[in-house]
Amino acid sequence: MTAPLTDGLRPVDVLTVVAVADVTPSVRRVVLSGSSAAVALAGPTVNLLVPRVRDPAPDWPRVAKDGRIVWPQGSHGVALRSYTARRQDPGAGEVEIDFVLHGDGPAAAWAAAAVPGAPLGVAGGAALGARPAAHLLLAGDETALPAISRILGEAAPTTTGTALVEVAGPHEEQPLTAPAGVSVRWLHRGDVAPGESTLLADAVAALDRPVGDDVFAWVGAESATVRAIRADLRGRWGLGRAQHHAIGYWRRGRAMAPAG
Numbered sequence: 001m002t003a004p005l006t007d008g009l010r011p012v013d014v015l016t017v018v019a020v021a022d023v024t025p026s027v028r029r030v031v032l033s034g035s036s037a038a039v040a041l042a043g044p045t046v047n048l049l050v051p052r053v054r055d056p057a058p059d060w061p062r063v064a065k066d067g068r069i070v071w072p073q074g075s076h077g078v079a080l081r082s083y084t085a086r087r088q089d090p091g092a093g094e095v096e097i098d099f100v101l102h103g104d105g106p107a108a109a110w111a112a113a114a115v116p117g118a119p120l121g122v123a124g125g126a127a128l129g130a131r132p133a134a135h136l137l138l139a140g141d142e143t144a145l146p147a148i149s150r151i152l153g154e155a156a157p158t159t160t161g162t163a164l165v166e167v168a169g170p171h172e173e174q175p176l177t178a179p180a181g182v183s184v185r186w187l188h189r190g191d192v193a194p195g196e197s198t199l200l201a202d203a204v205a206a207l208d209r210p211v212g213d214d215v216f217a218w219v220g221a222e223s224a225t226v227r228a229i230r231a232d233l234r235g236r237w238g239l240g241r242a243q244h245h246a247i248g249y250w251r252r253g254r255a256m257a258p259a260g
């Protein structure tokens with residue numbers, strides 16, 4: 001667990017896969033168990049330490065007092081990737097993470113091969129970046145669905161607004177619970193490759209700016225898409241820094257961080 005070591009470095013938390021299920025053809029839900037403290041810290045966004053596929057005893061990094069990850073020397077095969085805890089239950093010691101099986105990269109490969117008993121490291125969590133507001137705009141692709149689901153689930157019942165979610169097709173839609181005043185719209189990119197469609201940016205561009213200043217926009221998708229939407233929200237909608245959070249969740253053609 002997290003006992004301090006004499007060199008000031010502590011071990012990372014390690015969770016264990018307890019169940020794996022396919023939510024849609026391209027999204028795999030992995031349920032992990034761990035101590036209640038580790039689960040409480042594993043989200044809402046979570047820095048995962050992803051081992052090589054079927055590595056039962058990864059050479060984990062350790063964590064310095066200031067939170068810095070200290071990697072082992074040489075080839076360790078552990079990749080750092082950001083994900084979202086769709087559900088955290090510290091009491092039950094369980095956390096659920098939905099992985100998009102996009103066909104490339106250490107995290108997608110690990111999730112595709114995950115079986116009960118497999119270990120997954122956790123190196124801290126962070127907030128989703130959303131703030132409560134009378135009017136919400138949420139825009140994202142399937143990588144952002146867990147975050148969008150949490151934000152909608154935590155929104156006040158009086159919240160109005162729009163949630164735009166781009167997925168491949170109807171078979172990739174997931175049930176979302178939203179306040180009655182928030183309309184959820186699914187955008188289907190069909191045969192267009194993920195990250196190459198302009199659907200999400202076009203849908204935001206077609207929205208009129210809501211009246212008033214109690215507005216918050218949250219965006220998570222491929223980086224170029226997010227850049228286009230962020231520019232639109234800052235320009236046409238005139239949103240200030242405190243009124244939006246727009247983050248590239250992945251980059252087309254680029255790994256998010258090097259694997260060791």
Ligand SMILES: Cc1cc2nc3c(=O)[nH]c(=O)nc-3n(C[C@H](O)[C@H](O)[C@H](O)COP(=O)(O)OP(=O)(O)OC[C@H]3O[C@@H](n4cnc5c(N)ncnc54)[C@H](O)[C@@H]3O)c2cc1C
Nearest residue numbers: 083084100102105106107108143250251252253254255256
């Ligand atoms: C804060 C945050 C939260 C996130 N939460 C989630 C989450 O809950 N679930 C989730 O699935 N993802 C989530 N992501 C996105 C995830 O971190 C990236 O998709 C990441 O690149 C996956 O790592 P990888 O090792 O599978 O692929 P990488 O090694 O990073 O990339 C390998 C290749 O795959 C491509 N690629 C990466 N992601 C995709 C994709 N979605 N579709 C098509 N091609 C892709 C890259 O362009 C690259 O060419 C989140 C990202 C952030 C920043």
